[in-house]
Amino acid sequence: MTSDTRGGDTRTMYDRMLAGDLYIADDPRILEASAAAIDLITAYNATTPRQEPLRRLILEQLLGSIGEGSGIRAPFYVDLGSRIRIGARTFANFGLVALDVAPITIGDDVMIGPNVQLLTPTHPIAPGPRRDKWEAAEPITIGNNVWLGGGVIVLPGVTIGENTVVGAGSVVTKDLPANVVAVGNPARVIRTLEDDDVAPERQP
Known part of the structure; x- marks a missing residue:
């Protein structure tokens, strides 16, 4: 494996990507991982619910877990698929986009x-490095029993605490604590959830 000294770093761009550092996405290992993910996600998107065993098999091959x-x-x-980990009994509706250059961790009983x-x-915000195609990524963590x-x-680097509800159309730019309802752009906490909040509600 050859190193890449752009930016004065002897690591490969693939290793830089895995570390969460700036990288350029022209490393053969990055391109191959992306191509493999596209093959799997294209196959998945061509299936129907009647093919559930096949769908499950593809997801197990595509995702980290x-x-x-x-x-x-x-x-x-997805971008790579392999950096996504999803817990038990989680449901994602049509059109989920999960760009997993950095890890995406989704807990149990999440509704998306x-x-x-x-x-x-x-x-980069600076025009020069952006023009030179440098990029990076920050992980996202979605806690147990969250409803998006x-x-x-x-957005990159965000953690959403367990049981939290994020209202439709919101843009989450920073961490949200557990047990709250947040709405808006940027998403802001509007109330705390209590144990007796059990009645069905429309999306906030």
Whole structure:
């Protein structure tokens, strides 16, 4: 394996990517991992719910891990797939985009509405490095029993605490604590959840 000295670093761009450091996505290992993920996700998106055993097999090959009883409605889109870990009994509706340049960890019993985006990649604000194609990524963590409403966007580096509800269309730019309801762009906490909050509600 050859090293890449751009930026004065002797590591490969693939190793830099895995470390969460700036990298350029022209490393053959990055390109191969991306191509393999595209093959699998294309196959997955061509299946129907009647092909559940095949769908499960593809997800197990694509993802870092997926727990018992979890399911994802097609279409589903990833960067690498292998850096996504999903707990048990989690459900993601149509159109989930999970760009996993950095790890994406999703807990147990999570509900993900349609067209949610989990975005780990970052790009330099300075025009020069951005033009030179440098990029990086920061991990996303979604705690147990979180509900992300339809169209929610979670930005790089965000952690959402367990039981928290994020209202439809919100953009989560910073960490949210456990047991709260958050809405808006940027998402802000509007109330704390109590143990007796059991009545069904519309998405906030």
